[in-house]
Amino acid sequence: DAGITQSPRHKVTETGTPVTLRCHQTENHRYMYWYRQDPGHGLRLIHYSYGVKDTDKGEVSDGYSVSRSKTEDFLLTLESATSSQTSVYFCAISGLAGKFLSYEQYFGPGTRLTVT
């Protein structure tokens, strides 16, 4: 199994409060991703990182920010949580195999976030 952990695994927070989710990897993979999963929508990409301090937006980035100050950690922040951000959040990684980019992604266990 790929060494990916997410913290916290569950969180309940109130509308308007800031929330930070952490993804930690021990694989030294270059690429990291944040997804949200909602019924009827599958997985949707929020933000991703292709290196330390290099990040870009996904399809549902509004209301979220990310940071990656070191290879192993990728943080997702909800500056002011809203009820529409109640979801399950997954982190994923992918990386190099030889000189080629390893094309499959490995997922963390997920974080269930409830905004009341």
Place this chain on the structure above:
Amino acid sequence: AQTVTQSQPEMSVQEAETVTLSCTYDTSESNYYLFWYKQPPSRQMILVIRQEAYKQQNATENRFSVNFQKAAKSFSLKISDSQLGDTAMYFCAFMKHGQKDDKIIFGKGTRLHILP
């Protein structure tokens, strides 16, 4: 933009039967990868099988095999001798290759129930 469509929201089959999950995708790319991921009730996303678009031979992994029809842009998953542990949500996914922003696009999933 690439899209992935899974036309069967939910399916049920008896244990030991064979079941096929459908997936179609739309892309103008020629170099890409296709995946099937499994998400059991534990919520962990597990890679089941992968297919490189340049390979004509269909991928197989034990009881799991795919029928890849590149011209038709179809990528179905066949599960033989189905087991109770195959009960899960299955996601078809597409990834173009060769760019720094390689991202996976997921379908909305098919919920598969294996009945005893």
